[in-house]
Amino acid sequence: MRHRKSGVKLNRTSSHRDAMFRNMVTSLFKHDRIRTTDVKAKELRRWADHMVTLAKRGDLHALRQALAVIREKAVVHKLFAEAPERFANVSGGYTRIVKIGTRPGDSAPVSMIELTGEKPAAPAKESK
Numbered sequence: 001m002r003h004r005k006s007g008v009k010l011n012r013t014s015s016h017r018d019a020m021f022r023n024m025v026t027s028l029f030k031h032d033r034i035r036t037t038d039v040k041a042k043e044l045r046r047w048a049d050h051m052v053t054l055a056k057r058g059d060l061h062a063l064r065q066a067l068a069v070i071r072e073k074a075v076v077h078k079l080f081a082e083a084p085e086r087f088a089n090v091s092g093g094y095t096r097i098v099k100i101g102t103r104p105g106d107s108a109p110v111s112m113i114e115l116t117g118e119k120p121a122a123p124a125k126e127s128k
Contacts (some may be wrong), residue, residue, distance in 0.1 A: 044095065
């Protein structure tokens with residue numbers, strides 16, 4: 001029985017599964033949305049929400065914990081710069097999963113997972 005065991009196995013070893021979700025969460029924060037299967041999107045939501053919570057905390061320990069998961073240092077710094085303003089009003093639900101159909105090769109259900117909240121506006125360039 002697998003009572004009270006969180007996470008999905010996805011027919012992978014634990015090291016493969018961890019590496020896959022680390023890559024996926026890095027891509028999600030880099031591009032703001034990615035396309036994947038429904039089951040992977042639902043599991044990725046747990047990882048991404050935890051990273052946003054760390055970024056909202058914003059201290060050094062949270063930064064180091066995020067760097068241990070997210071593969072690219074620039075993505076972590078972008079997340080820690082944007083998340084406190086972008087998700088200031090909400091205390092959860094930082095991602096949205098939208099079902100978009102099936103994959104042509106194997107008919108697997110495919111979803112798009114994206115970050116919610118409005119993007120912080122880029123500073124306007126001053127004209128001379």
